[in-house]
Amino acid sequence: MGKVKKLCLVIILCLVLVLVGCSSTDVNGSLSDIMNTINKDLPAVTKNNLVDTEITDENYAMFLGEADINYEEALVSENMIGSIAHSVILVRLKDGEDIEKAKEEIRGGINPRKWICVWVEDEDVIIENKGNLIIAIIVENKDNRDIIAKGFNSL
Numbered sequence: 001m002g003k004v005k006k007l008c009l010v011i012i013l014c015l016v017l018v019l020v021g022c023s024s025t026d027v028n029g030s031l032s033d034i035m036n037t038i039n040k041d042l043p044a045v046t047k048n049n050l051v052d053t054e055i056t057d058e059n060y061a062m063f064l065g066e067a068d069i070n071y072e073e074a075l076v077s078e079n080m081i082g083s084i085a086h087s088v089i090l091v092r093l094k095d096g097e098d099i100e101k102a103k104e105e106i107r108g109g110i111n112p113r114k115w116i117c118v119w120v121e122d123e124d125v126i127i128e129n130k131g132n133l134i135i136a137i138i139v140e141n142k143d144n145r146d147i148i149a150k151g152f153n154s155l
Contacts, residue, residue, distance in 0.1 A: 026131030027155050031075035031090045034133070038088070038151035039077065046144055051080040055089070063089055067109025069102045070094050072132075085118040085140035088148055093132040103127050103134055112138050130155055 027034060032052055039047055055063050055074035063076045072092045079086040089110070093102055107127050112120040118140055126137040126149050135152045139145040 027133045031073055031092065034155065035075060035077050035088070035090060037155065038135070038148055041147050041151060042144055046079075046086070046141075049079050049081055049084075050077045050086070052077045055091075063087070063110070064091075064106060065109035065111055067102075067105040069105050070097050071102075083115060083118045085112070085115050085120050085138065086144070087114075087136075087138040089134075089136040089138070091134045091136070093134065095132070097132070099129050099132065099134070103129060106134060106136050110136055110138060128152060 035052055039050065042050075053059070053063075053076050055076055060074075064074070069091065070093065072094045074089065074091040076090075077086075077088045087110075089106075091102070091106065093099060107125065110125070112122060112125050120138050120140050124140075124142075124145065126135070126145065128135055128149070130152070135148075137145055137148050137152075139148060
């Protein structure tokens with residue numbers, strides 16, 4: 001094998017290792033700090049009306065419905081006034097949990113029509129993850145939805 005081929009093979013292997021390593025990295029920090037980072041580029045009129053609520057055993061069904069997931073902690077950010085469909089949920093799974101299964105459970109458990117007179121279409125709900133951190137973006141306003149998704153993806 002020539003020197004150039006060996007060098008190309010080494011570079012490709014390094015890139016694969018970097019990509020695999022980066023894709024499985026968990027996001028550190030408190031969920032509140034992460035939510036603030038995700039929301040930082042939202043318009044002030046939206047950002048100033050959001051309130052974060054810890055998801056507990058008592059309010060779990062309100063935000064995650066019948067989703068059956070084994071989570072470490074969870075937080076939701078919702079609009080506190082008006083009929084605005086805006087709910088962003090962060091769920092940090094316990095170590096070793098099946099992330100794809102949890103995402104499916106969340107998609108099946110949440111209710112994007114829980115508001116009066118407003119809703120989010122099922123196809124507009126975004127559920128993604130970074131390591132063991134899952135985000136569910138249930139936001140009617142497309143621009144805000146895109147800003148939040150971009151903020152999460154840049155973590």
